[in-house]
Amino acid sequence: MLRRRFTAMGTQIELMLEATPSAIAVRALAAAEADLCRLECLLSRFDPDSELSRLNERGTMVVGRELLELVELALAARERTGGRFDPTVHDALVAAGYDRTFAQLPGRSSAPPLAPARCAGDVRVHRESCTIELERGIRIDLGGIAKGYAADRASTILAEVGPCLVDAGGDIALRGRAWPVGVETAAGTLTLELTEGGLATSGRDRRRWTRGGEEQHHLIDPTTGRPAETDVLRVTVAAASAAEAEVQAKSLFLAGTTAALERANEHGLPVVLVTRDGWTLIAGGIA
């Protein structure tokens, strides 16, 4: 098993490739790493020179293929999830205090959070001219879905050489053979096995901070523009891709326990959900 660890997209990335050490395997690992780093340069909202930051600054811009595609994916996800997944939560995240990389964010700040920002803004994608047009005052954050998308792309590169798993800070894309992946439950770790697709977890147990005495976290409810208040602590979803798993995990987190389990069972979406009062619930046909 070949492994490569590095830091990108504000998190630890690990690439695993089941192949004998060879020039082509090493090249595939290097190409996957380069692709992840390149996507970070394009899609980070914390880098003022990234393509996403320039789009947020200008409002309308001709963009490259990746940003165009990812914004299209995010908008399709917004429609599919009834608005629970929303890429236009940038200003709401900033208002909650998440205005710099998480590593730079003070865990505790006496400054109160700003007034909640409006979400669900209008975003238009003109595929023919490769142009994205944002409604005035609306900015985009692609944090979660970008990591899933990047993990999917890296796994596509590695799959040319052999079975592989890409772990992008908890967003996991895997191909080629049955991989055992751990999921944190209320009581410990549960191991799930799947062969193809992605896994992602959304929760308020990480990426949280205190501002003006109020606990904040990174999962914004687009209807209020504030960190979501639900009875879910975290939810893990398996889907056909890591990007889709990320979308569904966030959507189910916001939906709350009852609606999340109903939706998981209705759509056959494998889910492990941990409630805030310490229950672990499994749904969506996990055998």
Add this chain to the structure above:
Amino acid sequence: MTNHLVRLYASAGALAAFFVAWAGIAARPWAEQPLDPRLAALEQREQRLQRDATLVPQVVDRRWAAYRAALAQSRTQAGRADAPAPSVRVVTLPPVATTRSS
């Protein structure tokens, strides 16, 4: 009298032939004509444009094919949103990675 006249015409003819031949030789029709540099530049430019005109469609075709291939690949990937969820089972193996809130 007739002989004198004939001799006069012959001399005049020979003189005329001599000047015509001399003018012809002085013109050096076998030597290459010096080209106007502006004309030469125009010719070069025309040749370059013709070369480019044949290359441009090739480059455009190649880039278009690459774009179509990349688009098809990414649409396949994007289309996975509608794909059914993978089958998942609980096992007792040690995990190789752990998913966590990201």
